[in-house]
Amino acid sequence: MKLNRIISLSITVITLILSTASLASNERRIDIDSKVITQHKANINGQRFTYTVATGTQPVWDDKDNAVATLQYTYYTRDKVDDNTTRPLLISFNGGPGSASVWMHLAYTGPRVLKIDDEGYPIQPYGVKNNPYSVLDVADIVYVNPVNTGYSRVLENDKGELPTKAKQKELFFGVNADIKYLAEWLNTFVNRAERWRSPKFLIGESYGTTRVSGLAHELQNSQWMYINGVVLVSPTDIGIKRDGPIKAANRLPYFAATAWYHKTLKTDLQAKDLDELLPEVEQFTINELIPALAKGGFIAADEKHRIIKKMADYAGLSEKFVKQNNLDIPTQFFWKELLRDRGQTVGRLDSRYLGIDKRDAGESPDYWAELTSWLHSFTPAINHYLRDELNYKTDVKYNLFGNVHPWDRTGNNTGENLRLAMAQNPYLNVMIQSGYFDGATNYFDAKYTLWQLDPSGKMKDRLSFKGYRSGHMMYLRHADLKRSNNDLRDFILKALPKEAQAAKY
Numbered sequence: 001m002k003l004n005r006i007i008s009l010s011i012t013v014i015t016l017i018l019s020t021a022s023l024a025s026n027e028r029r030i031d032i033d034s035k036v037i038t039q040h041k042a043n044i045n046g047q048r049f050t051y052t053v054a055t056g057t058q059p060v061w062d063d064k065d066n067a068v069a070t071l072q073y074t075y076y077t078r079d080k081v082d083d084n085t086t087r088p089l090l091i092s093f094n095g096g097p098g099s100a101s102v103w104m105h106l107a108y109t110g111p112r113v114l115k116i117d118d119e120g121y122p123i124q125p126y127g128v129k130n131n132p133y134s135v136l137d138v139a140d141i142v143y144v145n146p147v148n149t150g151y152s153r154v155l156e157n158d159k160g161e162l163p164t165k166a167k168q169k170e171l172f173f174g175v176n177a178d179i180k181y182l183a184e185w186l187n188t189f190v191n192r193a194e195r196w197r198s199p200k201f202l203i204g205e206s207y208g209t210t211r212v213s214g215l216a217h218e219l220q221n222s223q224w225m226y227i228n229g230v231v232l233v234s235p236t237d238i239g240i241k242r243d244g245p246i247k248a249a250n251r252l253p254y255f256a257a258t259a260w261y262h263k264t265l266k267t268d269l270q271a272k273d274l275d276e277l278l279p280e281v282e283q284f285t286i287n288e289l290i291p292a293l294a295k296g297g298f299i300a301a302d303e304k305h306r307i308i309k310k311m312a313d314y315a316g317l318s319e320k321f322v323k324q325n326n327l328d329i330p331t332q333f334f335w336k337e338l339l340r341d342r343g344q345t346v347g348r349l350d351s352r353y354l355g356i357d358k359r360d361a362g363e364s365p366d367y368w369a370e371l372t373s374w375l376h377s378f379t380p381a382i383n384h385y386l387r388d389e390l391n392y393k394t395d396v397k398y399n400l401f402g403n404v405h406p407w408d409r410t411g412n413n414t415g416e417n418l419r420l421a422m423a424q425n426p427y428l429n430v431m432i433q434s435g436y437f438d439g440a441t442n443y444f445d446a447k448y449t450l451w452q453l454d455p456s457g458k459m460k461d462r463l464s465f466k467g468y469r470s471g472h473m474m475y476l477r478h479a480d481l482k483r484s485n486n487d488l489r490d491f492i493l494k495a496l497p498k499e500a501q502a503a504k505y
Contacts, residue, residue: 030151030396032059032070038390039079042111043130044137045489050079051111051136055392057151058192060185068163068171071185072151074105074390075142075193085197088139088228088492091186093146095207095236097178098404100150101143102382104205104233108475109485110143111136112385114377119352120476122376128385133485139201139492142189146182146211147172148402151394174408179214180222186215187223199496201229203488206441206472209235210414217417220424226503229429229495230418231488234441234472238415240452242445245293248328249285252314254442255334256281258351259316261437264338266313274436274469281314282444293327331439332364345369350471351437370471375400415453422459426503429462429495433484435474436467443467464491 035056042051054075059067081087092109094101106128107114113131117123135141145152154172156162163171171177190196204212209232219225232238242250259265260274269277292299292307299307307327312319315329316338322329335346336357343360347353347370355369379400386392422428432450434443450465466487468474475481497503 028395030070030072030153030394031057032067032155033057036390036392040111042134042136044111044132044134047137049137052077052079053390055386055390058185058189059155060147060181061188062171066157067155069147069154069181070152071147072145073142073189074101074386075140076111076136077140078136084140084195086199086496088199088201088496089190089193089195090135090139090141090201090203090492091212092141092143093182093202093204093208093211094149095205095209095211096149096401096404097146097173097207097211097407098149098402099207100145100382100398100400100402102150102378102398102400103473104203104475105143106378106381106385107473108233108481109135109141109203109488112389113481114381114476116377116476118478120350120470120473121373126377126380126384128381128389131481133482135485135489135492138489140195140198142193144182144185146178146404148404149399150402151396151398152402153396169406169408173404173406175210175214175410175412175414177408178211179218179414182211183215183218183223186219187225190225196225199228200225201231201492201495202227203231203233205233207236209233210238210412213238213414213418216421216428217414220421226425226427227421228427228497229431229491231491232430232432232446234434234438234474235432235446235449236441237445238418238449239412240415240449242448245290246448248293249289250444250448251329251331251334251442252285252289252311253278253281253444254351254436254439255315255317255329257436257443258334258346258439259314259338261352262316262339262346264316269313278436282447284310284314285444289327335365335439336363347371347439347471349438349440350435350473350476351439352471374473374476415449419454419459422454422462426505427495427497429464429491431464431466431487431491433466433468433474433487435471435480436469438472438474440472 035054038053040051042049057070057072060069062068092104094103111131111134112128115127115129154162154168202212202215212230216227216230308319308322312322338346340360345355345357345365348368350370353370353373355365357366383398432446434446436443447465450463468480470477470480475484
């Protein structure tokens with residue numbers, strides 16, 4: 001009898017253990033520290049070579065050396081490189097904030113890109129194809145997903161509890177918190193990858209430009225890691241103010257580019273090439289529109305009428321519409337108004353894309369035509385690519401857009417910090433890449449940011465701008481995929497110091 005009780009008790013204990021183990025194994029969570037290695041072949045820029053991909057996760061530690069999050073990354077290295085001390089490392093971030101690194105990873109710089117048509121529209125079956133223009137021929141690349149994007153996640157403590165929302169915001173979700181923890185994470189990554197002696201470049205897109213502008217300074221001043229170049233793709237304001245008349249006027253060149261693309265300009269302007277038209281509109285914006293807007297309600301009637309007519313001509317809009325908006329046309333009004341007579345709206349991030357609304361009346365589009373188009377192709381491609389080609393398998397959801405809000409935008413001095421990083425480091429160069437049809441971070445704002453980044457003009461030989469006939473993600477258009485990668489390749493190679501060239505003024 002006693003023996004039967006012992007056996008029964010033992011069975012119960014074993015059952016509980018198995019049940020607990022089963023529950024644990026069924027929990028959906030990402031490995032805190034992991035790596036999967038795969039081998040691949042490429043034909044890029046006329047060169048055939050093999051490369052290795054490390055897909056994995058690496059912890060974020062707090063100031064007490066506890067793991068508080070884990071970041072998922074994908075790291076590409078060219079094989080048979082005898083000495084990586086001269087081979088650049090390109091560190092890539094996207095923006096949002098709250099956006100994964102998928103966009104530039106699978107559409108711009110990586111060796112595999114989306115299956116899309118030559119203008120960037122989705123086609124089925126979804127998937128990826130070889131990218132013959134990738135910069136992997138000249139630089140190794142790591143794509144980093146910040147907390148809550150991709151497979152990156154906040155971690156529970158030893159009691160199984162997540163940090164409070166306030167604590168998470170303090171650690172991760174703000175301009176300066178984001179820069180601080182990512183700089184620490186990169187220090188660990190560079191250590192593990194043994195890349196301290198390699199030239200390093202940062203590339204960020206959209207809010208990612210705020211991120212990498214701040215990182216250039218933080219890495220130099222807190223991690224003592226010096227950068228050779230920073231690339232700002234479709235940049236935000238990076239803390240450089242563009243308020244009042246500047247903000248309103250700077251939209252006009254973008255309006256003109258979009259109107260030209262959709263052929264809504266008057267015959268004489270429409271006949272001009274975009275490269276001829278835009279400098280003309282830029283000069284009008286700087287020399288006439290900004291001063292006119294600065295005068296506000298006290299502008300002379302004849303001058304106001306002349307400015308209204310020129311604006312209407314350049315923007316492809318009616319004089320009545322420009323007058324009704326007091327020369328200050330909100331972008332959402334423009335997206336709705338430009339093709340209203342055709343019953344179509346234009347996209348926000350890329351105004352080549354067209355949408356249709358429930359009503360032609362109204363002040364803004366029902367949805368962003370370009371974003372819905374992009375999600376068509378990006379979502380299946382990244383999930384297929386990571387799982388089936390890179391062999392990184394998890395049931396954790398890949399967040400193209402993660403929950404990082406409310407985001408703390410206070411204390412954004414990233415533009416000034418980038419200037420200071422450049423001043424401290426004679427090796428550091430900066431390039432901006434922008435699409436002319438981007439209405440979210442318009443190209444003329446980007447030029448203005450470039451001009452204001454170093455008011456002294458002493459470092460302007462290390463600052464450059466490249467424009468493209470596409471939108472926010474200019475690389476989705478095949479012609480610009482080739483051109484933008486070539487511009488990036490040239491920038492990287494030119495930013496490398498010559499042998500024995502010292503970092504000094």
